[in-house]
Amino acid sequence: MLALQILIDGFAISALYALGATGFTLIFGVSGVLNLSHGAIMVLAAVAAWAAASVLHVNTYVGALVGVAAAMVAAFATYYAVVQPIQKSRRIATEEKEIFVLTGTLLWGIMIQELIAYFFTNNAKTVLPIVEGVVDIFGVRTPKNEIFTAVVCCLVIGLLWLLVNRTRTGKAVLAASMNPRGVTLLGLELTSIYVVVWGIYGILAGIAGVLLGMFLGVSSYSVGPLTASAFSIVVLGGLGSVSGSLIAAFVVGYLETLTAYLFNPAYRTIPALLLLVVVMYVRPQGLLGRR
Amino acid sequence: MGGFFRSRLFWISLVLVAVASTLPLYVSGYILGLLTVAYYFGVFAMAWDLLFGFAGEVNFGPTFLIGVGAYTAGILNNEYGWSVYLCIVLGALASVVAGFVLALPALRVRGPYFGLTTLVAVLMLQNFVVVFAGLTGGEIGLTIPDVITIDAVKRTIDVELTAAQLRERRRAWRPRRPHRRQADLDHVWKAGNRLAARTADAVAPADARTMRILRRGRGMAIRKGCDASGQRRGVPRTDLSMRAWLTLDRPCRDQQPQDPDRATMRIAAPRGGKHGAFPCAADARQLFTQRLIGLAPRGRARHA
Numbered sequence: 077m078l079a080l081q082i083l084i085d086g087f088a089i090s091a092l093y094a095l096g097a098t099g100f101t102l103i104f105g106v107s108g109v110l111n112l113s114h115g116a117i118m119v120l121a122a123v124a125a126w127a128a129a130s131v132l133h134v135n136t137y138v139g140a141l142v143g144v145a146a147a148m149v150a151a152f153a154t155y156y157a158v159v160q161p162i163q164k165s166r167r168i169a170t171e172e173k174e175i176f177v178l179t180g181t182l183l184w185g186i187m188i189q190e191l192i193a194y195f196f197t198n199n200a201k202t203v204l205p206i207v208e209g210v211v212d213i214f215g216v217r218t219p220k221n222e223i224f225t226a227v228v229c230c231l232v233i234g235l236l237w238l239l240v241n242r243t244r245t246g247k248a249v250l251a252a253s254m255n256p257r258g259v260t261l262l263g264l265e266l267t268s269i270y271v272v273v274w275g276i277y278g279i280l281a282g283i284a285g286v287l288l289g290m291f292l293g294v295s296s297y298s299v300g301p302l303t304a305s306a307f308s309i310v311v312l313g314g315l316g317s318v319s320g321s322l323i324a325a326f327v328v329g330y331l332e333t334l335t336a337y338l339f340n341p342a343y344r345t346i347p348a349l350l351l352l353v354v355v356m357y358v359r360p361q362g363l364l365g366r367r
Numbered sequence: 368m369g370g371f372f373r374s375r376l377f378w379i380s381l382v383l384v385a386v387a388s389t390l391p392l393y394v395s396g397y398i399l400g401l402l403t404v405a406y407y408f409g410v411f412a413m414a415w416d417l418l419f420g421f422a423g424e425v426n427f428g429p430t431f432l433i434g435v436g437a438y439t440a441g442i443l444n445n446e447y448g449w450s451v452y453l454c455i456v457l458g459a460l461a462s463v464v465a466g467f468v469l470a471l472p473a474l475r476v477r478g479p480y481f482g483l484t485t486l487v488a489v490l491m492l493q494n495f496v497v498v499f500a501g502l503t504g505g506e507i508g509l510t511i512p513d514v515i516t517i518d519a520v521k522r523t524i525d526v527e528l529t530a531a532q533l534r535e536r537r538r539a540w541r542p543r544r545p546h547r548r549q550a551d552l553d554h555v556w557k558a559g560n561r562l563a564a565r566t567a568d569a570v571a572p573a574d575a576r577t578m579r580i581l582r583r584g585r586g587m588a589i590r591k592g593c594d595a596s597g598q599r600r601g602v603p604r605t606d607l608s609m610r611a612w613l614t615l616d617r618p619c620r621d622q623q624p625q626d627p628d629r630a631t632m633r634i635a636a637p638r639g640g641k642h643g644a645f646p647c648a649a650d651a652r653q654l655f656t657q658r659l660i661g662l663a664p665r666g667r668a669r670h671a
Contacts, residue, residue: 110479174478175425304490311483346494349487353472356484360476 081216082330082337088222090329091229092287096302097309097321098233099280105316106253106273109159109177113185114281115302116192117154121147121282122289123192123296126201136206140286143203147282148275150188155274158184160267185299193296203289225287232283233322236276240318249273253316305345308352314362323363327351425478428485431469434492436462441509442502 100114125143128134134142158180162168168176205221212218240246252259252269260266288294288302309328313320328348336344355362371377391399411429418426440458443449449457473484496503503509 175419178425178479178482301490304486307483308487311480315479342498343494346491346498349491349494352487353484356476356480356487357472360480 077215078337080214082333084213084216084218084222085337086330086333088226088291089333090326091226091233092284092291093305093309093329094322094325095229095232095280096284096288097306097313097325098236098318099277099284100306101310101313101316101318101321102236102280103273103277104310105318106249107159107270108174110174110181110307111154111159111277112178112182112303112307113150113154113158113188114306115299115304116185116188117147117150117278117281118285118288118302119192119294119296119299120150120188121285122203122294123196123201125203125286125289127196129204136204139203140206143286143289144279144282147285148278151274151278151281152271154181154184155271185303189296189299196296198296200293200295201289202293203286205290221290225291228283228287232280236280239276245272249276308348311362312352312355314364317362317364320362320364424474425482426485427482428469428487428489431485431488431492432462432466434489434496435465438496438503438509445509446502 096114096118100111103109103111121143123143124146125139128142129136129139159177162173162176162180165173205219205224207220207224209220210217211220211223238246240250248259248264248269249272251262251264252266252273256266259269285294294302305328309324310321312328313322313324328351331348331351332344335341335347387402390402394402411433414432415426415429418424418429436458438458439461440451440454443457444451444454469485469488473481473488476484497505500506
């Protein structure tokens, strides 16, 4: 019974982590940008969905769409207002650009966080779930919303796989992650590929954020921990490796669920962090890292 | 080296340091509070810049070291009641040790990986703070009995005294210092009141009861939320600054000052008068405040 419970809960939370981390690792894999405003964009999506549903009183589907749209807008804003100016700047030395992007996106995330706190307060917000009710799976009472979350996450990740591997745009994205110079030599505009990737990233982060808002609830305080967990999952799996971060997401998700159920919910994140330190120590490139 | 001492920069910085270090003598508590935070951020930023600007290591965990230092100092002070200064030194030492412990695994990796390792350190610390909530106060935070206060007088005056109390004090001082204008008196009071500083270390019994003072080493330290015997009680912990309870409820003109609680402080009737030396409660409070921050001499009352 307990094992099944852990299995189900762990799967839902892991799928959510996986979706959240996928966009993050995609951006890094293709354009080499570590986007530290990731958590802020996810929270923004959830808060936008919450505001649409509870302030404007639209139905939950429209609310979720509003959330995803907000995340997309925020992702494009991050790219055009923060990342691109730094990458194009001639006054910043090339080897320092990575650090500038890190700092820039970190500050950008804090700005979004403060704006959310200013307009919508720091209180935790829970987005109204799209599907309500509880089902009984072999004696484990599971909210339908949890199943919905897991299904949507798997679906979106599957669609992403199809997009990257089966479409022309996706192949261009894949190529850009392998060899940017080669892509430009083939006559593809690198910037437009980046724009597409940031769009995909916005959708992924938006869906993950809205689902998180339905599943666990968010507040502007969760920005930092969300970024940190995405970052650690991605590094655990290997920076830039999508499959690596999927595996890592499930490892972290199940580790946290096991700790919470078998030991103490207060210790929830500690084993995952310890694992991360150990992995850093023995295999700095992560589980499936390329370098 | 000689060139360094003759350079204009050196002298400018010397003047700046001199001005900055004497600021508590002539600026208000508000500005001091503001500057404390500003200086704190200055040191924080310099520490970070040392690592990033000079060594090129992006450290996402400066708060790890700050947290270790702060919690070490706070817990030592809280649990063992050691001197604040000793606790600060020990906290700094703990930070250095934590820095070595953090650097050992983190320096093996570069760039974003280094940043992540330091970030993980902060997250771990945060988790452990919650796990050992009994020691650290968890998410609510640590209440520390002692802090270093410089502007106790000003803060007391600015914050605690109501307009009615000020009026009371003016009335009290008027007969004895008729040649001084009231505004001057107030000014003198705010600046530390040398007049009263020469008087006595004395406090009315009523104050001793309400103020909850503990004698501790040199000078006086106030334990937040302590009663007279030094036992901790569930008294308000909202105040960040240490502040004396200066809630004097009744004037002591008609009372013969008596010996107060042994644990608190000696109360002496000022010489040269029966109890005329305390025209009103405000005077007792004033004397007490002087005594509290060490402006008044420790000895027996010498009221003019």
